[in-house]
Amino acid sequence: MGLLPRTGSHFGSRTSLAWRNLVHRRWRTVAALAGVGFTILLLFMQIGFYDACVVSATRVHEMLEFDAVVVSTHYVFLLQPGSFPDGRLALARSAPGVASAEPLLVGRAPWRNAATGNFYDVLAIGVAPDHDLFRDPSRNGALERLSSPLHAVVDRAGKPILGPLEVGTRSELRDQRLEVVADFEHGTGFVANGTVLVNPATFRRVFPEAAGRTAHLGLISYHHGSDPERTLAEIARRLPEDVVALSRAQLERRDRRFYLSDRPLGLIFTSGVAMALGVGALVLFQILASDISHHLGEFATLKAIGYRTTALRLQVLEQGALFGLLGFVPAALLAALLYALTSRVAGLPLAMSPGRLLLVLGLTLAMCGASALLAIRRLERADPAELFP
Amino acid sequence: MRPASTESGESLAVRARGVTHTYGEAADDGPVLRDIDLDLEPGEIVILTGPSGSGKTTLLTLIGALRRLQQGELAVLGHALAGLDDERLVAVRRRIGFIFQSHNLFASLTARQNVRLGAELHRELLPDADRLASETLAAVGLGDKLDSKPGELSGGQRQRVAVARALVASPRLVLADEPTAALDRDSGRLVVDLLQRLGREHGTTTLLVTHDHRILDVADRIVSMVDGRIASDVRVAESVRICEFLARTELFRGQTPGALAEIAEQMQRLELAAGETVFEQGDAGDRFYLVRSGAVEVLTRHDGRQDGGEKVLARLGEGDVFGETALLTREPRNATVRVVEPCELLALGQEDFRTALDRSKTLGEELRDILSLRS
Numbered sequence A: 001m002g003l004l005p006r007t008g009s010h011f012g013s014r015t016s017l018a019w020r021n022l023v024h025r026r027w028r029t030v031a032a033l034a035g036v037g038f039t040i041l042l043l044f045m046q047i048g049f050y051d052a053c054v055v056s057a058t059r060v061h062e063m064l065e066f067d068a069v070v071v072s073t074h075y076v077f078l079l080q081p082g083s084f085p086d087g088r089l090a091l092a093r094s095a096p097g098v099a100s101a102e103p104l105l106v107g108r109a110p111w112r113n114a115a116t117g118n119f120y121d122v123l124a125i126g127v128a129p130d131h132d133l134f135r136d137p138s139r140n141g142a143l144e145r146l147s148s149p150l151h152a153v154v155d156r157a158g159k160p161i162l163g164p165l166e167v168g169t170r171s172e173l174r175d176q177r178l179e180v181v182a183d184f185e186h187g188t189g190f191v192a193n194g195t196v197l198v199n200p201a202t203f204r205r206v207f208p209e210a211a212g213r214t215a216h217l218g219l220i221s222y223h224h225g226s227d228p229e230r231t232l233a234e235i236a237r238r239l240p241e242d243v244v245a246l247s248r249a250q251l252e253r254r255d256r257r258f259y260l261s262d263r264p265l266g267l268i269f270t271s272g273v274a275m276a277l278g279v280g281a282l283v284l285f286q287i288l289a290s291d292i293s294h295h296l297g298e299f300a301t302l303k304a305i306g307y308r309t310t311a312l313r314l315q316v317l318e319q320g321a322l323f324g325l326l327g328f329v330p331a332a333l334l335a336a337l338l339y340a341l342t343s344r345v346a347g348l349p350l351a352m353s354p355g356r357l358l359l360v361l362g363l364t365l366a367m368c369g370a371s372a373l374l375a376i377r378r379l380e381r382a383d384p385a386e387l388f389p
Numbered sequence B: 001m002r003p004a005s006t007e008s009g010e011s012l013a014v015r016a017r018g019v020t021h022t023y024g025e026a027a028d029d030g031p032v033l034r035d036i037d038l039d040l041e042p043g044e045i046v047i048l049t050g051p052s053g054s055g056k057t058t059l060l061t062l063i064g065a066l067r068r069l070q071q072g073e074l075a076v077l078g079h080a081l082a083g084l085d086d087e088r089l090v091a092v093r094r095r096i097g098f099i100f101q102s103h104n105l106f107a108s109l110t111a112r113q114n115v116r117l118g119a120e121l122h123r124e125l126l127p128d129a130d131r132l133a134s135e136t137l138a139a140v141g142l143g144d145k146l147d148s149k150p151g152e153l154s155g156g157q158r159q160r161v162a163v164a165r166a167l168v169a170s171p172r173l174v175l176a177d178e179p180t181a182a183l184d185r186d187s188g189r190l191v192v193d194l195l196q197r198l199g200r201e202h203g204t205t206t207l208l209v210t211h212d213h214r215i216l217d218v219a220d221r222i223v224s225m226v227d228g229r230i231a232s233d234v235r236v237a238e239s240v241r242i243c244e245f246l247a248r249t250e251l252f253r254g255q256t257p258g259a260l261a262e263i264a265e266q267m268q269r270l271e272l273a274a275g276e277t278v279f280e281q282g283d284a285g286d287r288f289y290l291v292r293s294g295a296v297e298v299l300t301r302h303d304g305r306q307d308g309g310e311k312v313l314a315r316l317g318e319g320d321v322f323g324e325t326a327l328l329t330r331e332p333r334n335a336t337v338r339v340v341e342p343c344e345l346l347a348l349g350q351e352d353f354r355t356a357l358d359r360s361k362t363l364g365e366e367l368r369d370i371l372s373l374r375s
Ligand SMILES: Nc1ncnc2c1ncn2[C@@H]1O[C@H](COP(=O)(O)OP(=O)(O)OP(=O)(O)O)[C@@H](O)[C@H]1O
Pocket: A389, B023, B024, B032, B050, B051, B052, B053, B054, B055, B056, B057, B058, B059
């Protein structure tokens, strides 16, 4: 890298003014990198949280085995599903291609921290002991233990505030005494602090409004080899107007949209990213522009001795890119650390991924490029004719 | 690019004709350069002097292609600057070495890296850029400061780094504005010696704006500007030579150097071919002559022989003078002078001659005594 783009056929490298300038004014550079790095860190956190939202929105769906669902036409999202008579599932079961249609009850209820006695909301799921609920078949065996109304199967990945969750823990879901008899590890996402699975009868005692033969979700599995679209259409054709059949993808899209569009969450993150980029670009512009202003005489001299303005522009771009790259490395490391910390403390699925690294690097370079292009206009002020006194 | 030998530049380093420049829209104070004609030969060192505001810097920036030419013709290193696009102007600038009064070195680069910047522009110099930079710095006396940053150098040393940057690519033309103002005598001498060497070895032309009397001796010519015009253009070495000749004559022996220089400046150059007559015996005496080169014969006609029977009284060569007698005695020429080898004469008019002599009355009287002794 140098003042002029190198053109193949000769040896000897050109002096990188951009790099030298960075090294020379160390403390200024460190301060600038802190600013740029902080912006990049913000990007990582914003995008991380946003992605966590996306993942969280369907975190629970992920662990459930189903190809389609039957839900009430009032379905809003997992915790506000509306209910329907579970007889509707018999209609779905009669459609060709359908292997099973099982009712599920979902709701939010307070769980007592066995250590402190405080209550925190969890996602409660009422599931029949013989229902092969989990996508991971190895987890399904535990569900048999739910034949007792006093038993609970919990997700160990629940947040620490829920207190001890290991097998043998005795606690309460609202006012129902329960004993943890089995556990698994998955994660609940944003929906609640954790997940507790209970017998449908227990669920109805916790949620009296769910009494009777109602269901919140009907989980439908297809026969192997059946055409998903046609099967879904067949189910829909059999169902009355109070319910709808949604494919897995449709359901996930709905829940995601609920979190990211219907609520301002998505907007908050998007504008957060935009603001971080804006502030970062402004900081970098200030640094680059003041750097040019401080070196107007030198730049004018280079123009005078025959450097093209293009070459000088490239060096400003190079300097911007250097700031970006040098700020990126520590920011990415710190972000990875914060991700690990946040996912531990808040139970959010935050993790660094190559795609995220590339995305943030791309945004960083775009931001640096934009600032450099703005700053470059100052180069016009470098007039070689003013160099002679 | 090699300088094209075109009608615009021939082999001159700089050729200016009728260059006129006005700053701003409203030419309130009129042009700052008026009708400048100036030729710089390859290898010449020309010093540009003149009072503040006389337009020296403006002329320098026009020649350096740093400002657009408004009026007149200007050819630099064979390229007519009028109407050149930016790209071409940059190409011209690359062959010029600029030395500014403010050195404008990059604080983040070492002396060698700063100088390298001047070499890196030239693809063919890139492989040797480090060596060239080191050598040029050594030539300006900074061989031991190669890796120092400007912050660790004195003002004079920084200026010398800037000079090295200007010279590292062996430019064909060097434009410098007060390059030695910040230098002590020895450093200033190093710089001008370097310019002189470049001129001798590479034919580099230097145009130097300076008021530094310590370096006037390097000038081949001194051009002085007043009020946007060239007021005088003196070939220094030539003037010195003429003064030396004059000082050796009995007529002007003892005159101060200043007086001699003034006389030299008033003298007119004549070029004559062999066989031509400078003046005839009996002509009215109106000028005094110095033989700059070539040879003439002084002849008298034999009395009574009108057919041209002549007697050669003397043969005069470089440094000899003649024609003073008629001016001093106010009588017609007492001999004929004819050119025998193509020659260059310097002639001083009657008025100037008398003024010069009268400057010291006693001197004039003394001379008349000398002359009377001669006859
Ligand atoms: N950029 C400019 N804009 C307007 N007027 C200018 C500019 N530069 C110089 N001038 C004017 O042009 C005239 C000639 O200036 P120039 O700088 O060429 O003089 P100079 O001979 O170099 O003087 P000095 O010895 O003080 O450096 C001055 O009257 C000056 O005020």
